[in-house]
Amino acid sequence: MRGGGAVQDLLAPVFALSAALNAATGVIAWRRRRATPAATALAGVCAGLALWSGISVPVHLDVPVAVQRWSVYCSFVGVLGCVVSLYLLARTVADPHFRPARRQRAVLVAVPVLVLAAVATDPWHHLVFTQLDRVGDPPRLEGRFGPLFWVHTAWCYAVLASAVAHLLHARRRAPVAVRRQIGSLLLGAGVPLAGNVAVVTRPDVFGSQDLTPLFFTVTALVDARAVLRQGLLRVVPVARAAVLETVTDAVVVVDAGGTVVDVNAAGRTMLTGARPDLPDPVGVPARSFLSPRALADLPCGHTGYALEYVPGLHLDVRITAIADHRGRALGRVVVARDVTEQVRTRQRLEDQLALVERLRAQLAEDSVRDPLTGLHNRRFLDTALATELERAARQGSSLGVLAVDVDRFKAVNDTHGHAAGDEVLVAIAGTLGSGMRRGDVAVRCGGEEFVVLLPGADARAVHRRAEELRTACAALRVPVGGGALVRPTVSVGTAVHPADGADAASLLAAADRALYAAKAAGRDQVVAADGLVAG
Numbered sequence: 001m002r003g004g005g006a007v008q009d010l011l012a013p014v015f016a017l018s019a020a021l022n023a024a025t026g027v028i029a030w031r032r033r034r035a036t037p038a039a040t041a042l043a044g045v046c047a048g049l050a051l052w053s054g055i056s057v058p059v060h061l062d063v064p065v066a067v068q069r070w071s072v073y074c075s076f077v078g079v080l081g082c083v084v085s086l087y088l089l090a091r092t093v094a095d096p097h098f099r100p101a102r103r104q105r106a107v108l109v110a111v112p113v114l115v116l117a118a119v120a121t122d123p124w125h126h127l128v129f130t131q132l133d134r135v136g137d138p139p140r141l142e143g144r145f146g147p148l149f150w151v152h153t154a155w156c157y158a159v160l161a162s163a164v165a166h167l168l169h170a171r172r173r174a175p176v177a178v179r180r181q182i183g184s185l186l187l188g189a190g191v192p193l194a195g196n197v198a199v200v201t202r203p204d205v206f207g208s209q210d211l212t213p214l215f216f217t218v219t220a221l222v223d224a225r226a227v228l229r230q231g232l233l234r235v236v237p238v239a240r241a242a243v244l245e246t247v248t249d250a251v252v253v254v255d256a257g258g259t260v261v262d263v264n265a266a267g268r269t270m271l272t273g274a275r276p277d278l279p280d281p282v283g284v285p286a287r288s289f290l291s292p293r294a295l296a297d298l299p300c301g302h303t304g305y306a307l308e309y310v311p312g313l314h315l316d317v318r319i320t321a322i323a324d325h326r327g328r329a330l331g332r333v334v335v336a337r338d339v340t341e342q343v344r345t346r347q348r349l350e351d352q353l354a355l356v357e358r359l360r361a362q363l364a365e366d367s368v369r370d371p372l373t374g375l376h377n378r379r380f381l382d383t384a385l386a387t388e389l390e391r392a393a394r395q396g397s398s399l400g401v402l403a404v405d406v407d408r409f410k411a412v413n414d415t416h417g418h419a420a421g422d423e424v425l426v427a428i429a430g431t432l433g434s435g436m437r438r439g440d441v442a443v444r445c446g447g448e449e450f451v452v453l454l455p456g457a458d459a460r461a462v463h464r465r466a467e468e469l470r471t472a473c474a475a476l477r478v479p480v481g482g483g484a485l486v487r488p489t490v491s492v493g494t495a496v497h498p499a500d501g502a503d504a505a506s507l508l509a510a511a512d513r514a515l516y517a518a519k520a521a522g523r524d525q526v527v528a529a530d531g532l533v534a535g
Contacts, residue, residue, distance in 0.1 A: 012060040018217045019054035022046045025224050038092045038227045044085030045220050052078030053213045059141055065134050068141045072132065075213075076119045076152070080112040082216060083156045086189075089223065090163035093185060094170035099324065115152045128152070164189050181226050188222030191215050248338075254286045255331040258295060270338065274310045286334075294319055294334055306339070314343040370444040372422060373429030381443040381451055385504045388441075388455050392497055399497040400454035400462035403511035404432065404469070407489045407523040409448040412480075420480035421448075424488050427478045435469050451508070459496045459528065466492045466526040474524060489524035491515055500529040 026046030032039040055078060058071040087108070091098045100108065122128040131144040164186065171182040195215035244251055250267035254260055260281045263271070271278055271289060278289055286295055293305065294317060304318045315336045322330045368380035376384070385401075392399045406412075406428055413421040425448060432442045432450055441453040452469070454462055470492050478486040493514025501507030510529040518527035 012057050014214065015053045015056045015060065018214055019050045019057070022050035022053060022217055022220060025220060026050060029224060029228065032228055036227060037096055038089060041085050041089035041092050042220070042223055042227050045082055045089060045223065048078045048081030048083075048085055049213060049217055049220050050078070051075075052082060053217065054078075056210075056213055065141070068134075069132050072129075072141070072143065073119050073122065076116060078213075079156065080115060083159050084108050084112065086219075087159045087163045089227075090166050090185065093182060094166040097324075101324075111155055115148075115155075118148050118152075122146075122148075160189070184226035185223055188219040188226070191218045191222070250336040250338075252281070252286070252290070252334040252336075253331060254290070254295070254334065256329050258286050260284055260286050261331070267336070270313075270336070274313050290334060295332075298332065309336075312340065313338065314340045370429075373426055373444050375429050375433060375442050375444045375450070377443065378445050381441075381445065381453075382504070384441050384443075384453060385508075388453055389497060389504060389507075392455070397456050398458050399507075400457035400459075400465070401495045401497070401507055401511045402450075402452035402454065402462070402466050402469070403493040403495075403508070403515040404428075404450040404452065404490050405515055405519065406448035407491055407519070409488075412486055412488070416480045416484060416486065420478075420484075420486065423480055424478050424486055427476050428473055428488060428490065431472045431476060432469060435465070435472060451511070457496075459494075459499070459530070462494045462496055463526060463528055466494050470524065470526055491518035491523050492526040493518055493529070494526065495529040 023046070026043045029039045029043040029046060033043065052075050055071045055075045059068050088100070091100075118125075119128050127146045127148040129143045129149065130146045131142070133142065134140060135142045167182055167186050167189070171179050171186070192212060192215040195211060195218075244264045247264070248266050250270045251262075251264040252260060252267050253262040260283065263281050268281070271281060275289055278284075281289060291307065293307075298319060298321045302318070302320045304316070306314065306316050309315045316339045318335045318337075320333050320335075322333060324330055368376055368383075370377045388399050391397075406424065409421060409424070412424055425444075428448075428450070429442070429444060432452060436442055436452075437454075439455050443451045443453075445451055452465075454465055457465065470490055473488060473490045476488055478488060480486050493511045493516070495501060495507050495510035495514060497507050500510040514527040514529045518525040521527065
């Protein structure tokens with residue numbers, strides 16, 4: 001550590017200025033530490049350089065040699081702090097989420113501790129400096145390096161080389177907007193190398209002075225501009241934080257131990273509204289307000305599902321596992337979107353569709369129903385008769401048909417009015433409907449005429465059923481107003497497929513002929529198409 005001439009005379013104030021610049025920059029960086037994770041590492045770099053430069057001042061002053069020696073020894077604290085912080089700064093630039101692994105932390109702490117222990121005991125073993133005394137006239141402190149000094153130097157340069165390698169790798173894969181900022185850090189990293197080359201190649205100008213702290217000060221100032229002025233690592237986390245706090249989705253970050261470590265504004269609002277009993281969620285176990293499903297294993301690294309978190313609050317939940325660059329689990333991010341309105345809209349739509357379907361079915365039913373009696377109408381008869389005939393032919397079974405007509409219905413209308421006639425029709429229809437078996441069909445064809453289909457009934461069963469219906473109708477007493485009662489009767493004609501008709505037209509025609517025969521025989525009778533009369 002020799003120096004002389006004009007350079008030597010200026011070194012003490014220059015180192016003092018360097019210490020002041022680094023201290024001021026470190027304070028600024030520390031105040032910005034919440035804006036960017038890189039600011040904390042930058043503050044560490046500046047603190048180390050402030051100590052390194054400040055302790056170098058006594059070496060170039062006329063002070064006792066003991067003070068100068070201990071200044072040199074103490075400078076190792078600044079050197080090691082600067083190197084480790086530069087490494088952390090580079091790693092943070094390469095990956096904003098970087099956290100040193102356990103082995104890395106051990107190396108970054110253990111090696112400096114061992115070096116400092118060796119430096120502190122150097123006066124006894126002289127393995128760091130084999131000689132550290134004043135020489136020359138005027139006397140200046142000169143040191144000869146021992147083996148541990150070179151071990152320390154090699155380790156420092158290895159750490160710095162690793163930092164540069166991470167920066168180079170990050171620059172290759174970084175977006176264009178970030179490459180310029182990483183380039184500034186790489187430029188700053190080259191300053192100490194260029195400075196040392198200049199010192200070595202121009203001894204006539206610089207002498208043999210150790211100007212390394214000054215070169216690294218330039219590096220720190222370049223890095224500070226990149227971090228604090230160019231927005232390096234400030235844009236990304238600040239932008240992400242701004243987005244996180246402005247998105248309407250609730251975002252909850254849970255660490256690997258199941259503790260909530262962060263919740264955005266939307267998440268707090270949602271939780272406050274849904275669970276007013278909960279305290280501030282940060283720092284509490286996630287199971288306090290997240291479902292077991294949200295905290296279950298994520299075999300694919302992510303999952304999603306919908307749930308009703310509390311009555312009336314429907315959420316679409318997406319869960320993503322987060323891990324470090326080595327794949328070790330760090331926790332998970334739970335994103336919940338309020339889809340209550342979508343669920344309600346979907347439910348309203350489903351209700352409307354169900355209503356439309358009911359109305360359609362009702363309309364279809366109404367189109368084949370008689371509005372007065374509620375029985376099926378002639379349109380339905382055509383379809384039902386064709387279907388039953390097809391089934392009877394396929395199964396080899398019979399099909400009975402009853403043609404029913406209200407006797408002297410015109411007289412009821414003429415005597416008591418059409419309203420009374422409607423009452424009689426409704427009563428007759430009710431009697432026919434109540435006498436139906438499963439599968440039977442009762443139809444009002446128009447006016448006072450009805451048709452009843454009896455699938456599977458043979459001739460005798462058809463006659464028996466017809467007589468039962470005739471008897472039931474004859475027992476009716478229908479009040480028609482003014483205290484009057486109408487005692488309606490019906491005439492019934494029967495036909496059976498296939499004996500009386502193979503198709504619908506012939507079968508209905510046979511039943512009608514039998515009906516006319518029943519009326520001609522005196523009404524209130526049952527006549528079969530084959531001539532059988534009951535009544």
